Amino acid sequence: MGKKDMEREARLFQRFPTAKAYGEKIRPLLSEKRYRHSVNVAYEAVVLAERVGADVQKAAEAGILHDCMKDTPPLEQLAMVQRAGMHLTELELGAKKLYHAVSGTAYLKEVLHITDPEILNAVRYHTVGREGMTPLERVVFTADFVSADRDYPGVDRMRKKAETDLRAAMIEGLAFTIQDLTKQEVPVHPDTVAAYNWVLMHPEAFENTSAPSQEEG
Numbered sequence: 001m002g003k004k005d006m007e008r009e010a011r012l013f014q015r016f017p018t019a020k021a022y023g024e025k026i027r028p029l030l031s032e033k034r035y036r037h038s039v040n041v042a043y044e045a046v047v048l049a050e051r052v053g054a055d056v057q058k059a060a061e062a063g064i065l066h067d068c069m070k071d072t073p074p075l076e077q078l079a080m081v082q083r084a085g086m087h088l089t090e091l092e093l094g095a096k097k098l099y100h101a102v103s104g105t106a107y108l109k110e111v112l113h114i115t116d117p118e119i120l121n122a123v124r125y126h127t128v129g130r131e132g133m134t135p136l137e138r139v140v141f142t143a144d145f146v147s148a149d150r151d152y153p154g155v156d157r158m159r160k161k162a163e164t165d166l167r168a169a170m171i172e173g174l175a176f177t178i179q180d181l182t183k184q185e186v187p188v189h190p191d192t193v194a195a196y197n198w199v200l201m202h203p204e205a206f207e208n209t210s211a212p213s214q215e216e217g
């Protein structure tokens, strides 16, 4: 773990003790790499939440928790989904990468006894998105694309977008997801298409959530 990672983690957990407590609870479920990613997403979600006026506390908690079931075997994930009385669609059942958003939400409900719908939905929709995403859902979704551990062509440009124009970053992220899936000729989740169309067609939904201008800062 790098020095910067440690500094980020210390700052995050000092400011948000509840996120620290959740981090300790889920750490045994995750590989070291995934745990690091989760800390980074929480950190970035707080930064973005501050910029757009979303709840920073919830951003830290949803961020640290968002991938909590991602390293759990698929069959165990399905059992957790069932235990919570939740369901996967036919498309979701056919895409193991999508299990963890639903099974993670199930874990939050069943094991951590989290009832806050905003946090539950931020985890539930962090992978596919959905129409009408709340500010908290938007920041967790976007933080997942731009967290410090991410390293893909164009990530720096994406980071700049996320910091200045969350809507533009979401459009790029959703478009990338759809392109990536169609290139592989695998199904695209209808919520992803709905999210993409909604973000494009409803700029007004983002009007009060733009970054403050430089002058004001």
Ligand SMILES: [Fe+2]
Pocket (backbone or CB within 6 Å): 066, 067, 070, 100, 126, 127
């Ligand atoms: Fe995820």
Ligand SMILES: [Fe+2]
Pocket (backbone or CB within 6 Å): 037, 041, 066, 067, 144
């Ligand atoms: Fe993630």
